Amino acid sequence: MENLVNILDSFYPGWKERKYVDRVIAILNKLIIPTYPFLDARIENNRAIFPEEWNQIITALKEAHFFKLFVPPEYGGQKSSEQEIYFMMELLGYASPGLGIIFVSHGRAIDVVLSGSEQQKEEYLPRMAEGEFGAIAITEEKAGSDASAVGLRAQKVGLHYLFNGQKIYISNSGLARIYAILVNTKGVRGPRSLSVFIVENDLAGFSIKGLSEKEGLKILPTGQLLFKDTLVPAKNLIGNEGRGLILTMNVIDRGRIHIAGICCGLAYRIFREIYKYAHRRRQFDHPLTSSQDISFQVSEMFTRINAARGLCLHALRQFSAPYYRISSSQAKLFATQMVMDVASKAQILMGGRGYFKNDLVNQLSSDARGMEYLEGTSNIQKMIIARELLRIYYKEKIV
Numbered sequence: 001m002e003n004l005v006n007i008l009d010s011f012y013p014g015w016k017e018r019k020y021v022d023r024v025i026a027i028l029n030k031l032i033i034p035t036y037p038f039l040d041a042r043i044e045n046n047r048a049i050f051p052e053e054w055n056q057i058i059t060a061l062k063e064a065h066f067f068k069l070f071v072p073p074e075y076g077g078q079k080s081s082e083q084e085i086y087f088m089m090e091l092l093g094y095a096s097p098g099l100g101i102i103f104v105s106h107g108r109a110i111d112v113v114l115s116g117s118e119q120q121k122e123e124y125l126p127r128m129a130e131g132e133f134g135a136i137a138i139t140e141e142k143a144g145s146d147a148s149a150v151g152l153r154a155q156k157v158g159l160h161y162l163f164n165g166q167k168i169y170i171s172n173s174g175l176a177r178i179y180a181i182l183v184n185t186k187g188v189r190g191p192r193s194l195s196v197f198i199v200e201n202d203l204a205g206f207s208i209k210g211l212s213e214k215e216g217l218k219i220l221p222t223g224q225l226l227f228k229d230t231l232v233p234a235k236n237l238i239g240n241e242g243r244g245l246i247l248t249m250n251v252i253d254r255g256r257i258h259i260a261g262i263c264c265g266l267a268y269r270i271f272r273e274i275y276k277y278a279h280r281r282r283q284f285d286h287p288l289t290s291s292q293d294i295s296f297q298v299s300e301m302f303t304r305i306n307a308a309r310g311l312c313l314h315a316l317r318q319f320s321a322p323y324y325r326i327s328s329s330q331a332k333l334f335a336t337q338m339v340m341d342v343a344s345k346a347q348i349l350m351g352g353r354g355y356f357k358n359d360l361v362n363q364l365s366s367d368a369r370g371m372e373y374l375e376g377t378s379n380i381q382k383m384i385i386a387r388e389l390l391r392i393y394y395k396e397k398i399v
């Protein structure tokens with residue numbers, strides 16, 4: 001962890017001297033890294049259930065004002081810069097990638113609320129700064145990569161909208177109290193039919209179910225949201241009706257860099273584990289690293305981790321600029337492919353022990369594979385990059 005902190009500090013000298021950084025690193029070292037191998041979540045009776053160590057972690061994070069880092073000061077937070085939040089994502093990726101995803105989803109729900117009215121911001125953001133979790137729900141059985149196919153029906157009835165339908169694979173299911181939900185308010189398929197609402201967990205007709213066990217990211221509660229004649233107040237609509245897809249896509253651009261940051265932190269952790277192991281492990285009377293093939297593999301891993309970080313930091317500098325979307329998709333595409341490659345090479349370097357479930361590199365590798373699906377798969381990033389390239393080409397005649 002200390003090495004990663006020093007690497008990150010070299011990009012932003014003085015960052016590690018900030019007060020909250022020390023407090024967060026202490027929690028990562030003392031409570032999160034040691035419990036990573038066994039902390040998991042399941043969903044029962046509409047709630048995410050965790051082992052008791054979870055409460056200690058969340059209490060410590062609240063006391064360190066970690067939740068406040070995502071919320072502007074006028075709504076009870078102590079908002080950090082984009083770069084500092086990115087660094088936190090790398091640290092979480094190193095310590096517990098699943099916990100990192102929990103905070104990415106929470107952060108996206110905050111971003112949705114930030115696009116809402118003053119009244120909505122005042123209602124939800126102070127609670128989120130104090131530690132009430134948020135979630136963002138787009139995916140449905142028939143609307144995965146193609147979010148414009150969202151069909152969860154929200155029909156206007158007086159001062160309410162009547163929700164009927166389901167969401168699937170939603171991070172923070174049963175943990176969040178504040179859900180940002182993409183729904184169809186027109187009853188016909190298409191991007192202009194979609195709108196975003198905030199729904200609280202205790203609304204009548206809203207229930208949460210678990211799914212079968214995931215391969216990795218065990219601490220991340222991922223479930224199904226079910227709406228049956230659920231009356232959602234019309235005042236919970238965020239922005240204008242029919243603008244929901246644009247709103248959520250803008251929010252997700254930001255999430256992509258955070259997922260890419262988790263990939264970099266996670267890849268660095270795998271790299272450290274395998275580097276130590278390959279020095280220790282002797283075959284043919286030599287450490288594994290004395291083989292040129294293995295030392296080259298390790299060199300390539302290290303180089304690609306830094307290349308991915310470079311793309312992320314580049315994307316962060318584009319924040320709000322015209323090339324932000326293409327940069328964040330590039331960062332997510334490269335970082336995801338990099339971490340999956342590092343993980344699969346590391347598992348092979350572990351030999352037979354890397355094939356067993358209780359092996360740390362095996363567990364980290366399962367988490368690495370999960371990164372592919374979040375905030376759009378690699379093919380979807382390629383589609384976005386291709387579309388943006390065309391737009392730039394026709395608009396500015398440059399690529």
Ligand SMILES: Cc1cc2nc3c(=O)[nH]c(=O)nc-3n(C[C@H](O)[C@H](O)[C@H](O)COP(=O)(O)OP(=O)(O)OC[C@H]3O[C@@H](n4cnc5c(N)ncnc54)[C@H](O)[C@@H]3O)c2cc1C
Nearest residue numbers: 136137138139144145169170171222373375376377379380
């Ligand atoms: C652990 C986890 C957490 C998640 N958390 C959330 C969450 O919090 N909120 C949420 O809304 N969703 C969440 N998801 C869902 C995730 O966003 C979707 O799984 C993802 O968008 C892909 O959708 P899909 O699974 O339906 O795959 P599909 O869309 O069916 O795609 C299947 C494959 O086909 C490829 N593909 C699809 N269309 C094309 C095309 N036109 N050209 C080329 N290739 C294509 C895809 O790249 C993919 O490899 C989560 C998923 C997981 C696994």
